[in-house]
Amino acid sequence: MDSPCLVLEGLTKEFGGLMAVDHVSLEIKAGERHGIIGPNGAGKTTLFNLICGDLSPTDGRVVHFGQDVTRLPTYKRIALGISRTFQINNLFPKLTVLQNVLLAAQGLESMKYVMYRPISSYKFLYDKAKNILEDFEMWDKRDILVNNLSYGDQRQIEVCLALIENPRLLLLDEPTAGLSRAETLTFTSILKELNPDITILLIEHDMDVAFELTENITVLQLGKLIASGNKEEIKANKKVQEIYLGTEQ
Numbered sequence: 001m002d003s004p005c006l007v008l009e010g011l012t013k014e015f016g017g018l019m020a021v022d023h024v025s026l027e028i029k030a031g032e033r034h035g036i037i038g039p040n041g042a043g044k045t046t047l048f049n050l051i052c053g054d055l056s057p058t059d060g061r062v063v064h065f066g067q068d069v070t071r072l073p074t075y076k077r078i079a080l081g082i083s084r085t086f087q088i089n090n091l092f093p094k095l096t097v098l099q100n101v102l103l104a105a106q107g108l109e110s111m112k113y114v115m116y117r118p119i120s121s122y123k124f125l126y127d128k129a130k131n132i133l134e135d136f137e138m139w140d141k142r143d144i145l146v147n148n149l150s151y152g153d154q155r156q157i158e159v160c161l162a163l164i165e166n167p168r169l170l171l172l173d174e175p176t177a178g179l180s181r182a183e184t185l186t187f188t189s190i191l192k193e194l195n196p197d198i199t200i201l202l203i204e205h206d207m208d209v210a211f212e213l214t215e216n217i218t219v220l221q222l223g224k225l226i227a228s229g230n231k232e233e234i235k236a237n238k239k240v241q242e243i244y245l246g247t248e249q
Contacts, residue, residue, distance in 0.1 A: 003066035005030040005169055005199040006051070011060035013046055013223075020046040022223035023060065030065075030168075031196055035214035036203045039243070043223040044203045045087060048171050051201075052084050053077045064169065078107070081168030085158045087177055087203075093147035097138060097157055100146055101129040104161040132160045136190065152183035156190065163194070170194075172202045176209050188212055211235075 006028040013021040049055040053074035204210040218228040
């Protein structure tokens with residue numbers, strides 16, 4: 001039997017007296033689309049930071065396709081196929097779209113240490129960048145400075161950067177935050193067309209987006225996992241309705 005893509009075992013993070021993530025255990029199957037929801041301060045982004053290696057846990061384990069990665073640094077997790085986007089864009093605003101993507105494309109390549117040759121001279125990197133930008137219908141904007149793009153286009157570029165190395169696990173931290181309704185609909189349709197082999201873990205405040213993009217959902221409150229199941233189970237869960245979705249009057 002194939003190993004699950006991601007297993008969290010009693011994952012815990014304390015900041016002084018604050019329990020930001022409180023013994024969270026979760027299993028994500030390969031190819032699954034899984035949502036993480038909860039009110040502000042629930043520990044969602046901290047959980048992502050623990051999975052990616054940006055934070056070290058106080059307790060617990062992170063297992064990726066059977067390998068314990070709990071103590072691995074971020075760059076080694078990226079090499080194993082764990083990639084993410086951020087709630088706030090993490091781009092180079094004064095570089096062009098193509099330059100941003102080329103920098104991401106060389107991230108796991110040895111030539112990133114070569115200072116005497118321009119990145120654009122490596123054809124295979126250029127081809128990778130061209131292909132991903134064409135997939136997102138952004139190739140025509142390749143020479144535009146990122147700072148001059150709409151916010152919706154910037155969000156798409158960040159997903160391009162996260163996908164450039166063909167990750168096995170993609171973590172999306174509020175990908176539609178700050179987008180207009182029209183941009184959200186467009187972006188959601190793009191995310192739905194991503195390679196089904198990629199496992200996606202999604203934090204999202206927009207419930208319509210969360211239910212549209214994911215098969216299963218986990219709900220956090222004050223760092224604790226309070227519910228996890230398919231969309232229908234979460235919608236029907238009384239505790240979830242009370243603390244997050246609101247109760248019917």
